[in-house]
Structures are given as structure tokens and as C-alpha cells.
Amino acid sequence: MTDNPLAEAQRESAGASTSGKYSFQVHWALCAIIDKHSQKKEYAVFVEHHEDVVIANSLEVDAAQFEFYQVKNTGKAYTSGALTKRNKGANSTLKSSVLGKLLSSCIDTQYEDRITTIGLVSSSGFSLGIEKDLKLDVIKIGDIDSAELALLTKAIHKELNILLMPEHLHFIVPEIQLKNQEDYVVSRFAYLVNSLFPGSYSNPVEIYRAVIDEMGRLSRLEYDYKDWERLIEKKSLTSTSVQGVITLHSNYSGIDGLKSEFSDLVDELGWDSRRKRILKRDFGRIALTRAGFMSALDIEITNSFKLSYDKIDESTFSDDVSHISALEQQAMNDGLLAKVIDRDRLLLEVIYCLLKAN
Structure with a gap:
């Protein structure tokens, strides 16, 4: 058995609090899976494990690096103030901000050096000051103007004592929309299968149902696993398992x-x-x-x-x-x-x- 680099106590394990949030989160994760699979990249995806979505780029523990994503279904675009706002909790304590919660999953952990992307995904996008007023679907730290970045950094420094914002922090506007999520993902699966097996016959609806059902099952598991092999087996959806579903419902x-x-x-x-x-x-x-x-x-x-x-x-x-x-x-x-x-x-x-x- 190999030690699991993600074997730290999770910040929370209650999962998504509403069906709407969970639905968007899972459908966004499916799109991420399809993107990885279309590039024929090996991966393992974890839902509700340290973060909403965590993606490993390898099934081998020594090679694995991670992408951490928090996925938000919101009605308004996030401003720097909304990202760093801290509501009052019990006994006059302050709760974590949206951005602070994401960063606390990644910073000062045993796996921090293995994280290649820290991503905040928002269905309504972001209202941040961007250099040259560009309209970007992926906003990186270097894209944010100095005044806006200073506001974010000051607030996060106060919350987490972080001096600099991580360079691999991304604010992501997803392609998938709240309406017709299922149809969008089914069509993406159809295109994926055709790219893998040109001219093949497949049943993308059955592929979608099998994969999303398995993802739902995995997300309900709240146990921690000390060894990597059991984490992969029990908690992850892998490129190998997704390919198995695709081949089961395809003829080429x-x-x-x-x-x-x-x-x-x-x-x-x-x-x-x-x-x-x-x-x-x-x-x-x-x-x-x-x-x-x-x-x-x-x-x-x-x-x-x-x-x-x-x-x-x-x-x-x-x-x-x-x-x-x-x-x-x-x-x-x-x-x-x-x-x-x-x-x-x-x-x-x-x-x-x-x-x-x-």
C-alpha cells in the first residue's frame, strides 16, 4: 500500500447543500472529465473530497499532481468584495470567505506543492478589474489590475495571513450554463465518442447516465483513505473506468x-x-x-x-x-x-x- 498524499482531515464532508448547487457542480465536473478524456490524458476525479472537484493527472501516486476547484452556482457575478466577505458565525466568530475557504483547502497542506491549479468556477462569472478591460473566461492573477489585486490580497492576508496570492489561482467562467445541463453534457459525450471512434455508433444518453450515477455514488462516500490505492478504488472516477463505460455503449x-x-x-x-x-x-x-x-x-x-x-x-x-x-x-x-x-x-x-x- 502507498501513502495517500491527500490523506489530511477534510475541512468539511457534508457535501453540496442544495440540489441546484450539486447538479451544476457535477455537470461541470463531467465537462472537465470529457475535456481530459478527449485529450487522451489519464486522470482521476474526486467529488466532495477536500474541495467540490479535485482532479489528479495520474493514477500513479508518485506522478500525481492535482487541480482543486470550487464550483459555485450563483445569481450574481463575484466582485472582490463578495469573494472576500466573511459572514458572522456562532459566538461572534467570522466564517470563511468564499476565496478564503478555497485557499485554505490548498495552502499549508502536505499536498500544496503538488497543486497545479486552484480554480474558482462561477456560473454567473466575475466582476473584477481586468487589465486592458479584456473579457476573459479564465482570469489569472496576472490579468487582474493592481488596485483590484491589492484589495483581494489585503483581505486574504487578514483572513489567512497569506502575503501573496498564489500565481496558479484562476477565476473560471464555465461554458456550461444552468439551463439544459443534461443535454449539453450528453452532446459533449456524443462528440467525445466520435473523436475516439470516428463513425462509430454509441448511446451517449446511457454513457451519461452511467457516469453521473457513479459520480453521485462516489460523492456520498465520506470516509478518508490513508493509502492511495484505496482512495483511487473507492473514491475516484478514473479515465480507465470512464473508457470502460464508453466502450460498453459503443460499436466501432x-x-x-x-x-x-x-x-x-x-x-x-x-x-x-x-x-x-x-x-x-x-x-x-x-x-x-x-x-x-x-x-x-x-x-x-x-x-x-x-x-x-x-x-x-x-x-x-x-x-x-x-x-x-x-x-x-x-x-x-x-x-x-x-x-x-x-x-x-x-x-x-x-x-x-x-x-x-x-
């Missing part, structure tokens, strides 16, 4: 040739009809997944099997059955069973490597 003619070759090959192996049916289905999912999105794990597995494959001289075998048997045994000798689920998956990886090589 671009892998028909590979599937046909597999079908011809298994007919020679003497399997019973039930095993053929199951392995043909599983092989199709492997081929479809890797045609659209090769995760870091996929790359590692295919490279490992390719190295093992290259150790066997194909010319010494008179038929495919004996060749595959030798490849399977070599993969076992190389310890590759530990990289996959079971012996059937090892065999599928052996055949996948064989067909891709030819």
Missing part, C-alpha cells in the same frame, strides 16, 4: 478486422461454444478500449507482452495453436499472470499481441 467498425482475425483464430483452438462467446466478447472490449484510449496500465501491459512475444521465434512452429501455446507459456514464465486478472485474460493478451504484430 474500425476494429472489425481485428475481431474477425480473432474469431478465425479461436475456431482453430477447439474451445467450446460458451468459452468462445465469452472470450470473443472480452477480446472485443479490449480492442475497442485500446483503439480509443490507451491508459498507462494498457501501455505497460502491451509492452510487457510484446517483450515476451519477441522471445519466441514464430518460424519454428507449423501452426497457430502450437505457437500460441508457446507464447502463453513464455508469458507465464515471465511472470505476466501477475499483471492481469486471470489465465483467460493472459491468453487474450497473448493473442492480442500476436494479431497486432501481424
Whole structure:
């Protein structure tokens, strides 16, 4: 088990307080997922964990860096005064400001040096003094005029004793709007699938429902996890899991040739009809997944099997059955069973490597 860099006590774990806030927050997170996925970038997304949305850029703990986002569904554009206003709490204490709450999730934490973006997302935008009066959808600290920045810095210094505003703090006006959020995200999923598998048939509504339901389930988990692997497994929506949903609800003619070759090959192996049916289905999912999105794990597995494959001289075998048997045994000798689920998956990886090589 690997130590979890995000294993600090959370500021709060009650989650979004209203359905409207939660709906906008989740739909914005889905758009962020689609953007990452369309760039074929590995990611893990956490909802209601330290912040409204946290995105890791890797599933590997040593490589992971984080983006922290607070997502607000508001009726008015945020001014510097609204961002730093502190309401009275119990016993005459002052509550955190909107900006102070976001920064307190990021500053003076064990993971502070791993944060690449601190983002405040507002459905109604921001009314801040901007250099050259530009209209920006992402406002960075360097874009804010000196007088406005001085007001923000003074208020945050008083609240959190921060001398300078973080340079990676962004104020973000989202493309997604409050109206028709579901339709917007469904259409984005449709475009995503078409970019991964041009000309494919997919059911973007089912993809949307499966992903948003899983995100809702994950957001209700309030436990902390000390080790990274359990955090990824229990609390995150990953590029691998999203790709799995996409492939489950998509058909792509671009892998028909590979599937046909597999079908011809298994007919020679003497399997019973039930095993053929199951392995043909599983092989199709492997081929479809890797045609659209090769995760870091996929790359590692295919490279490992390719190295093992290259150790066997194909010319010494008179038929495919004996060749595959030798490849399977070599993969076992190389310890590759530990990289996959079971012996059937090892065999599928052996055949996948064989067909891709030819």
C-alpha cells in the first residue's frame, strides 16, 4: 500500500447543500472529465473530497499532481468584495470567505506543492478589474489590475495571513450554463465518442447516465483513505473506468478486422461454444478500449507482452495453436499472470499481441 498524499482531515464532508448547487457542480465536473478524456490524458476525479472537484493527472501516486476547484452556482457575478466577505458565525466568530475557504483547502497542506491549479468556477462569472478591460473566461492573477489585486490580497492576508496570492489561482467562467445541463453534457459525450471512434455508433444518453450515477455514488462516500490505492478504488472516477463505460455503449467498425482475425483464430483452438462467446466478447472490449484510449496500465501491459512475444521465434512452429501455446507459456514464465486478472485474460493478451504484430 502507498501513502495517500491527500490523506489530511477534510475541512468539511457534508457535501453540496442544495440540489441546484450539486447538479451544476457535477455537470461541470463531467465537462472537465470529457475535456481530459478527449485529450487522451489519464486522470482521476474526486467529488466532495477536500474541495467540490479535485482532479489528479495520474493514477500513479508518485506522478500525481492535482487541480482543486470550487464550483459555485450563483445569481450574481463575484466582485472582490463578495469573494472576500466573511459572514458572522456562532459566538461572534467570522466564517470563511468564499476565496478564503478555497485557499485554505490548498495552502499549508502536505499536498500544496503538488497543486497545479486552484480554480474558482462561477456560473454567473466575475466582476473584477481586468487589465486592458479584456473579457476573459479564465482570469489569472496576472490579468487582474493592481488596485483590484491589492484589495483581494489585503483581505486574504487578514483572513489567512497569506502575503501573496498564489500565481496558479484562476477565476473560471464555465461554458456550461444552468439551463439544459443534461443535454449539453450528453452532446459533449456524443462528440467525445466520435473523436475516439470516428463513425462509430454509441448511446451517449446511457454513457451519461452511467457516469453521473457513479459520480453521485462516489460523492456520498465520506470516509478518508490513508493509502492511495484505496482512495483511487473507492473514491475516484478514473479515465480507465470512464473508457470502460464508453466502450460498453459503443460499436466501432474500425476494429472489425481485428475481431474477425480473432474469431478465425479461436475456431482453430477447439474451445467450446460458451468459452468462445465469452472470450470473443472480452477480446472485443479490449480492442475497442485500446483503439480509443490507451491508459498507462494498457501501455505497460502491451509492452510487457510484446517483450515476451519477441522471445519466441514464430518460424519454428507449423501452426497457430502450437505457437500460441508457446507464447502463453513464455508469458507465464515471465511472470505476466501477475499483471492481469486471470489465465483467460493472459491468453487474450497473448493473442492480442500476436494479431497486432501481424
